[in-house]
Amino acid sequence: MTNAEPDAPRTVVPIDSPLLIAEAFDQAQVTELRHSVTSCAHASGLRGQRLDDFVLAVNELITNAVRHGGGRGWLRVWRQRSALLCEVADHGHGISMQRLNDRSRPAPDTAGGWGLWLARELSDSMEVETGDAGTIVRITTALVPAPQPTHD
Template identity: 80%
Template structure:
């Protein structure tokens, strides 16, 4: 076969972006999962305060899933279009529309209610889908 007869290489476009992490977790896995997210986020281009903020936001989401979402959840982390994307899903009873629409900072002496607020404040974007079958929260951070 000569070079003229060699077929051109084909480019295969993945159906889904490459996942960095896809894991089911419970309370016992929270710390290890946070370390994995830190490593992957750093390798993907986050550093310094941006890295710390993103990891804290993810930690709040996974902690919420354990506390309020049935004791366990699923985390997926991937890079797409210059962003690091993290999605945390649980099987809880959903989040009230009042809670979701409240953008106010919780009172300093409040023991709970900080998770979603912090995740929203510490990420570039946050989207929430919630209902009786559970909640999915997706946050992003632009990577360099």
Template identity: 65%
Template sequence: MAEEDPLAPNKVPPLGLPVLVAEAFDGAHVTGLRHAVASYAEESGLAGQRLDDFVLAVNELITNAVRHGGGRGWLRLWREDSTVRCEVSDTGEGIATDQLGNRTRPAPDTAGGRGLWLARQLSDDLVVLTGARGTTVRISTAVAPANQERADWPMPYGDLS
């Protein structure tokens, strides 16, 4: 009997929470998947800069999965109460502890190394599970109340400078 891949997406969405997107992907599917995430996140209530930030964060995660996580991955997107959540999993060799714990902005002259940092900056919450059998990153962003102006909506992430 083959061992089940622990990083493959759960076959059952969280109880009562319909999954908006649940897809396996590789490098050829990044653009189409990004567009699907943008559409579903917008339908779920994200708008304006929060929508743009969330989609960019997801794009960084799926690009990392392709580049550093074995060339393929799995994505799940769902809305839970007033929050849009996305989970990206891969089968790479994991993220080194020193990289995972480093929350400083990468130097401008450094090639690469911005994906996870950027995803952390552009989402309200980021959780990483990583090891020798792969990595799963879950991000979430709250949907701003419809009657609340963007200027009144607090920016949950730190200074991007």
């Protein structure tokens, strides 16, 4: 896959749907991106707790990319069938297999280490590809159809 953006990372699998968000970011864009993700997810049909969970999961992933992945990253959000997908990529040195395989909840008094755990807990699925060239994390959240009004 070729890409006009020199720093744009590869994706885990090709994206067939149009991208709703495709942004490079660093620390200065984190808050702005969170607002963009909220608007985009709401417009795609996420509401209530599912919207809050998706936005928090994405925020954790972009914050991780800034803190642990080289100070910057690449965010992509798109809708595919009845799901909203988000992919965050960075150019860090990767995540250890021990860290990836540890699915236990961090201790309550732990200052860090919550990002991947939260993203996994708050999304319907999470995939991670990591190595010396960086990390790509993709989360998926199902779009639950709005309840139809009943006519009595």
